[in-house]
Amino acid sequence: MYQPHQPHQPPPRPPAAPHAAVPAIAVSDLTVAYHEQPVLWDIDLHVPAGVLLAIVGPNGAGKTTLMKAMLGLVKPAAGQVAIFGGPYRQQRQRVGYVPQRGSVDWDFPTSVLDVVMMGRYGALGWFRRPGRNERDLAFTALQQVNMEAYAARQISQLSGGQQQRVFLARALVQAADIYLMDEPFQGVDAVTEHAIIELLRELRAQGKTVVVVHHDLQTVPEYFDWVTLLNVRRIAHGPMAEVFTEANLSHTYGGRTAAVPRR
16 A cells, blocks of 8 residues: 655745735626527626635536636636636636546546546646655545545546545645535535535635535535525625525526525
């Protein structure tokens, strides 16, 4: 089994924007269209640093597209996204991303530890290969998600919940300031779901900003403190107590939603 040395800490991040009011993420007048059909229309929202935010809406609402726009993975027809006041390409090392499980080729022949080390490639650049320090940092990230015993396993040999934990570790090893996660609870058991939300709360306690595409309305008020209600347009956005109301949910889901879950 792989035995780590004490890892060197990654170099300090660039200083944050000088004005405390600069949001972690600012989406301005954003429109995204596929084949001339808008999937996001004129979206404006600011995400302050240090919140745990859910993006919620019906199927086809544009939730994943909004997250991809934040990451610069889709080209907007109009508008822009700023990360800590600048373009994503200048801040990419400050952003960790966990994609949907269904978008990943889990049969690719690679070990769990190697998957996690991929999270260090952005900091290493093109001309440096990962070394002992990167392996130690990756192993520490696996310990954070209780997956260190599987470090040498092939990623294809793991269960869905275990694979999700590995991808969380890959994001953690970046030591990012913002974490974007697309349906991290999808297809996992109750134990894994509890472990994930505890990890997200720990990140928030460290001052990190965590944005999660989420579908289970019953757990939204328990798991998150901010929420974005989306259905192609931004329906509502802000602190949970102000936004997660029966009227806003009815507007978001076209009247086809249950009452607001009890808190």
